Amino acid sequence: MLDQYATTLTFIALGAIFAYSFYAVLIAGQLSLGQAGFASLAAFSGAYLAPDRADVGDIPALLIAVAIGMSVGALAAVVLGLPTMHLRGVFLAIATLGFAEAVRVVLLNQEWTGGAQGLGVSRILTVGMAWSALALVAYWFWRMGRSRYGRALEAIREDELAARAMGIDVGRHRLAAFVTAGAVAGLYGVLYAYYVRLIAPDDFDFVAAVEGLVTAVVGGSTMFLGPLLGSGFQTIVPEVQRAVGVEAGWIRPFLASLLLLVVILFLPGGLASLLPRRTRMPSDAGDAADDRTGRSHPAAGDTVVALAGLGKEYGGVHAVRGVDMEIRAGEVVGLIGPNGAGKTTLVNMISGLVPPSSGTATVLGTTIGRTPVHRIAAAGVSRTFQHSKLFNRLSALENVLVGAHLVSRPTFLRRLLWLPSARRDERAALRQAARCLERVGLADLAASRAEALSYGDQRRLEIARALASDPSLLILDEPAAGMNHVEAARLSELITSLARDGLTILFIEHNVGMVLQTCTRVVVLNFGEVIASGTPDEIAADPAVIEAYLGSAEDDADGGSLAAGTAADPTAASPDGVPPPAAVNVDPAAAGTLETPDTTRRNAP
């Protein structure tokens, strides 16, 4: 029975292993076609360099060839990966395809490979060996999935910038994923060689690469079973055809292409996304006693942020100009100003996303400018974004777990060995994430995908994710946008309670009422410059601020005032949950007087 299907089963296993080499990088959002080149290099060098089966026996000969092939595949991935890892999407695909084609052409013209005739190899691989190898590869990716490393790769796939802001070293993770792909492709190349008896460079051409990619995408690149499902489908279709007596060779590629189209249009996560994703809240989330994050925070009153003459210029437009600012530990600083005042640019510089054009800045002892974003996050800066940057296809709990990246320990290798300490560390990370979800009131929605949450809940989830790293400085960019006044009041309470715990908070908000109520100090920006800084009461009465908000002093005399404006419900004009424009934060009666900010003043002379 097994013998009858041995060839089909072996090819399902081989196809799945090759598809895993694509999955290895797809999971991190990378599109590579270089795996055909890695497999080809591995197959030829393994078959050529490994000792003969007659000298060492079948299994040792195959194992030595596998070791050579996987090392060659991994090494080739390092050599190709170092210069190409900064490429994204189709550019990476083109560069890696170029590499695979170059390998094919070079091997075609070598004597030792047999050129177009190919190289004869003994058949050693059996169906049992092929499935054992597949089981090991699948096990690797299964154990990776719920490790800190696996979650970091998924976060990079979902939103690279947010992943950096969570403290993930994106370059290192992408290279590691690429090297894994090289090793797995190398394994495939050697196993294939030791099964088909004769290998030629054309066995690893463009068509083979695309087939491997299609198998992985159809199966699903978001779950470790995807490549297996994809390979099963791709290999079984011709068998079913034969069984029902339809011999047309075009049916399989046609069905595969059709399925690819259906998957891309309707099932972006592939067949595997039909399987439910497990997300379990830990039962002992409240038990915080033994979960110290190991972070040390500045003492109350210490300098957290020091900016001197900080500026940012975009092609002649001064988004931020000469800002001097100091934020001390324990302060809740509100950053307000009309649209386009430079608020987001300023916090982007503080969190390392945007390098300044002039001036100096030190954040938690780290000089910003050339320091990568993940290092600034590691120093203790955490943030949310003006436009939500959640990891959409991950659950709420998984989002927050990624947020805990910096305060959790690497678990992947220990998970491979099934060590209890890995389980303990994963549970500690889960408890940390669960506590943060509870703190923002989202514990009940832990299992929901981030993209399925309401706008207000998404904003709270971003705060929970930012809190998970136990930061010393929390930066919130318009956290109340899109919230109704009840939600905004609850958010204000949350910020106050976080501040009571000693967290330093800098937040941008158009809801001036909320800012005045929540902050210990308010900084007002206009045209990229600080026009006022002081307590909420001082700011509410500051004529320069009132003018910046209401357009002119005469308008103010007509009844407009910052304080009056704050009384207005900031979301009254947005029943559909769309974030309100800045103008709704002023007295509706005076809103008509709000002038569009004049950006001419910020233009460089």
Ligand SMILES: Nc1ncnc2c1ncn2[C@@H]1O[C@H](COP(=O)(O)OP(=O)(O)OP(=O)(O)O)[C@@H](O)[C@H]1O
């Ligand atoms: N990447 C960029 N390239 C060019 N100009 C930019 C860029 N980012 C911001 N700006 C410009 O810098 C100025 C300040 O923008 P910024 O987004 O920092 O203001 P903001 O106060 O956060 O505004 P809002 O309240 O609307 O979010 C604007 O004139 C904007 O057009």
